[in-house]
Amino acid sequence: METVTSALKAIHERDKEIHAFLEVYENDAKPQTAQRQGALAGLSIAVKDNILVQGKHVSAASKTLEPYVASYDATVIAKLKDAGAIIIGRTNMDEFAMGSSTENSAFGPTKNPRDTSRVPGGSSGGSAAAVAAGMCDAALGSDTGGSIRQPAAFCGVVGLKPTYGAVSRHGLIAMSSSLDVLGPITKTVADAKKIFDVIKGKDPFDSTTLETRNLKPETQDKKEIRIGVPKEYFTSGLDPEIEASVKKAIFSLQASGFRLQDISLPHTDYALACYYIIMPAEVSANLARFDGIRYGLSKKSDDLLEVYTKTRGAGFGKEVQRRILLGAYVLSAGYYDAYYAKAQKVRALIKRDFEKAFENVDVIVSPTTPAPAFKFGEKSSDPVEMYISDIYTVSANLAGIPALSVPCGATKSGLPIGIQFMGRWLEEETLFEVGQKFEDLRGNYSQTGGCD
Amino acid sequence: MISKYDIEKLAALVCIEVTEKETENLQQDLERILSYVAQLDRAETGSIEPLAHVVGLENVMRGDEPEPRMDAEPAGLVEAAPTSRKNFISVPPIWKR
Numbered sequence: 001m002e003t004v005t006s007a008l009k010a011i012h013e014r015d016k017e018i019h020a021f022l023e024v025y026e027n028d029a030k031p032q033t034a035q036r037q038g039a040l041a042g043l044s045i046a047v048k049d050n051i052l053v054q055g056k057h058v059s060a061a062s063k064t065l066e067p068y069v070a071s072y073d074a075t076v077i078a079k080l081k082d083a084g085a086i087i088i089g090r091t092n093m094d095e096f097a098m099g100s101s102t103e104n105s106a107f108g109p110t111k112n113p114r115d116t117s118r119v120p121g122g123s124s125g126g127s128a129a130a131v132a133a134g135m136c137d138a139a140l141g142s143d144t145g146g147s148i149r150q151p152a153a154f155c156g157v158v159g160l161k162p163t164y165g166a167v168s169r170h171g172l173i174a175m176s177s178s179l180d181v182l183g184p185i186t187k188t189v190a191d192a193k194k195i196f197d198v199i200k201g202k203d204p205f206d207s208t209t210l211e212t213r214n215l216k217p218e219t220q221d222k223k224e225i226r227i228g229v230p231k232e233y234f235t236s237g238l239d240p241e242i243e244a245s246v247k248k249a250i251f252s253l254q255a256s257g258f259r260l261q262d263i264s265l266p267h268t269d270y271a272l273a274c275y276y277i278i279m280p281a282e283v284s285a286n287l288a289r290f291d292g293i294r295y296g297l298s299k300k301s302d303d304l305l306e307v308y309t310k311t312r313g314a315g316f317g318k319e320v321q322r323r324i325l326l327g328a329y330v331l332s333a334g335y336y337d338a339y340y341a342k343a344q345k346v347r348a349l350i351k352r353d354f355e356k357a358f359e360n361v362d363v364i365v366s367p368t369t370p371a372p373a374f375k376f377g378e379k380s381s382d383p384v385e386m387y388i389s390d391i392y393t394v395s396a397n398l399a400g401i402p403a404l405s406v407p408c409g410a411t412k413s414g415l416p417i418g419i420q421f422m423g424r425w426l427e428e429e430t431l432f433e434v435g436q437k438f439e440d441l442r443g444n445y446s447q448t449g450g451c452d
Numbered sequence: 453m454i455s456k457y458d459i460e461k462l463a464a465l466v467c468i469e470v471t472e473k474e475t476e477n478l479q480q481d482l483e484r485i486l487s488y489v490a491q492l493d494r495a496e497t498g499s500i501e502p503l504a505h506v507v508g509l510e511n512v513m514r515g516d517e518p519e520p521r522m523d524a525e526p527a528g529l530v531e532a533a534p535t536s537r538k539n540f541i542s543v544p545p546i547w548k549r
Binding site: 207 | 459
């Protein structure tokens with residue numbers, strides 16, 4: 001773990017180039033003010049810019065919210081502070097968490113610390129880059145379709161997307177309410193567990209939260225954890241170097257005593273299309289509140305309707321506008337059954353695939369991303385090309401299960417590769433157990449390059 | 453197929469002012485995305501019930517007992533609005549004079 005001093009030093013040295021942070025809280029982040037007690041005492045934690053920290057700006061990397069100041073702490077922030085953590089700053093992201101590269105930030109992209117000609121992934125790209133560059137001990141991100149795991153994989157760090165409802169979203173700027181979840185981005189699996197243990201749990205301010213205390217995983221009394229390998233995740237779209245690295249990792253787990261089993265998740269192919277109907281539908285509803293009246297940016301007009309249209313026209317970036325319009329379209333009379341209702345049925349099938357698979361295995365393993373970090377501009381001209389970077393991560397959100405991305409190697413050119421472990425609902429403990437075991441097998445992941 | 457007229461209508465519905473050029477781009481992008489998601493047509497959904505909430509949404513009740521009041525308006529909430537007066541958010545007139 002870094003101390004606050006070394007984190008600040010790394011920020012001063014490198015963040016001009018990387019641009020992981022939108023704002024650093026220098027005055028709050030003095031080591032002498034650090035709490036000495038609590039599970040996270042003295043740890044510096046960076047926070048994605050869609051999570052409210054009382055008295056601080058929170059913009060979701062959008063012009064719409066540029067002037068906005070949070071009037072209360074999100075539940076996760078209150079819990080981190082209680083545990084003694086230091087909130088070191090807010091990190092860059094794709095606007096309103098919509099994107100897979102941070103190129104959609106209204107305040108300029110973040111660069112991947114492993115290769116600055118490439119994106120750090122997204123939407124929690126600033127958080128992942130900050131952890132990878134040693135600018136904080138850990139960070140918080142939000143994951144709607146892969147926004148914690150994909151940037152964690154691209155930057156060579158650990159990312160946990162908890163079970164839907166395991167972590168309170170009170171004080172998170174909502175994107176897609178049936179999918180959004182908050183989670184940690186860290187250097188090690190042990191750190192991810194430590195932070196998850198602090199932020200999880202039922203919250204009276206978020207009625208979708210679940211009771212997580214005293215949950216005993218089904219695997220606890222079993223000697224052997226069974227790992228399922230879904231054939232649908234190892235198909236033609238997968239980069240050969242990633243395939244080789246992930247397979248090597250899987251065989252090392254097998255050699256160390258885990259039992260492997262080939263499984264099938266037959267509706268995997270439909271997951272991304274299903275996601276790109278449900279998510280924009282919810283986006284169009286959630287972003288209706290940004291109207292120039294209550295928050296942030298407001299374009300002046302004598303006419304109220306014009307305040308709305310001008311503010312939303314000027315404040316929202318291209319991808320956000322695209323998704324709001326798409327959402328309105330799939331929900332509109334005449335198209336609702338063909339798109340939205342159909343997608344909800346396919347979502348039920350995807351969830352059922354996992355229920356069936358988890359009858360026979362405890363953990364499902366896959367690559368986190370189909371390809372390593374890409375270059376700036378490479379995918380920004382075609383929205384669907386960009387969406388495909390989430391092809392292996394969206395299913396966990398649609399089903400609501402927890403998923404953990406752990407670095408498992410690097411390409412020949414030194415780009416990090418992530419392996420994803422998915423578990424049963426509320427069985428994060430099993431993921432930590434397997435993730436930790438894998439880290440031990442893998443050896444130390446070098447901060448600058450790959451691993452053996 | 454999504455028409456230019458559809459985009460203009462959608463933009464009006466979601467209250468987003470778009471230029472002629474933006475309308476064209478949105479038309480192309482939405483066309484591209486809709487043709488991608490159209491693959492869902494092939495999924496056999498039969499009599500499957502649509503899934504709206506993955507872990508089952510339950511009504512959350514609490515005892516009918518007074519609790520320390522959470523500030524309905526935390527300090528700064530109204531001031532954070534673009535224009536406010538005397539702890540109220542002020543807006544332009546709804547009706548034209």
